Amino acid sequence: MTANADQNGGPAYGRAFADWRGACTDDWRAYTRHGFVQGLGDGSLPRAAFIHYLRQDYVFLHHFARAWALGIVKSADIHEMQACTATVNALVQDEIRLHVEVCAKAGIGLDELEATAEAPANMAYTRYVLESGYSGDFLDLMAALAPCVLGYGEIGARLAAGDPAPDYAEWIGTYASAEYQGLCHDVGALIDRAVKIRLGDEPAATPRWQALQHRFKTATRLEVAFWDMGLRPE
Numbered sequence: 001m002t003a004n005a006d007q008n009g010g011p012a013y014g015r016a017f018a019d020w021r022g023a024c025t026d027d028w029r030a031y032t033r034h035g036f037v038q039g040l041g042d043g044s045l046p047r048a049a050f051i052h053y054l055r056q057d058y059v060f061l062h063h064f065a066r067a068w069a070l071g072i073v074k075s076a077d078i079h080e081m082q083a084c085t086a087t088v089n090a091l092v093q094d095e096i097r098l099h100v101e102v103c104a105k106a107g108i109g110l111d112e113l114e115a116t117a118e119a120p121a122n123m124a125y126t127r128y129v130l131e132s133g134y135s136g137d138f139l140d141l142m143a144a145l146a147p148c149v150l151g152y153g154e155i156g157a158r159l160a161a162g163d164p165a166p167d168y169a170e171w172i173g174t175y176a177s178a179e180y181q182g183l184c185h186d187v188g189a190l191i192d193r194a195v196k197i198r199l200g201d202e203p204a205a206t207p208r209w210q211a212l213q214h215r216f217k218t219a220t221r222l223e224v225a226f227w228d229m230g231l232r233p234e
């Protein structure tokens with residue numbers, strides 16, 4: 001356990017994250033130590049699976065940008081609004097373009113990328129996150145968004161520390177980077193602040209806490225299904 005880890009052994013991205021992750025340790029482990037992830041680390045992941053995953057992830061990021069935009073709608077103050085706006089901007093202006101570049105290097109042109117048929121696991125996950133925001137408040141949305149952002153931070157940091165094979169080193173480096181780890185700390189702090197505003201200093205004692213834990217767990221299970229889908233290129 002490093003100095004920057006919490007008692008669950010993962011990175012310390014915040015109090016709410018540590019609690020929500022601790023309430024679904026088996027699912028969290030299935031997500032962050034999935035066969036797809038192990039294959040990224042040791043280089044054994046078949047190239048076809050990685051490319052299939054990247055194409056689906058291109059579609060995924062569009063829905064994720066929408067979900068963060070919904071965060072702007074559900075914000076309580078200018079701080080939350082600015083944080084969500086920055087994430088929407090990073091997703092739409094940089095990350096989606098980066099995906100286009102990575103796919104181009106892997107031999108997938110923009111036309112092919114745009115023609116990607118969305119897989120059911122992709123639909124299930126992204127629509128669940130969006131629905132959490134539509135029917136719920138800012139916290140419901142953040143609980144559904146957290147596994148995605150923070151899980152990739154935890155995966156990237158762990159794989160990078162384990163001397164990964166060169167095959168997927170660029171992918172791992174993106175999520176292990178100081179820039180991405182900084183984003184994870186910022187999102188963790190955004191969530192902790194949002195919790196404090198709405199639920200006070202003892203959020204775990206409020207009636208809503210279990211529902212938020214459950215949302216986090218459900219999104220984590222949908223990440224597992226997304227990796228499963230990645231391992232099944234048609």
Ligand SMILES: Cc1ncc(C[n+]2csc(CCO)c2C)c(N)n1
Pocket residue numbers: 057060061064087091095148149152223226
């Ligand atoms: C299936 C899937 N889950 C998580 C991520 C990671 N991710 C998605 S959006 C974003 C930026 C901030 O929200 C990050 C890091 C991914 N790419 N694909």
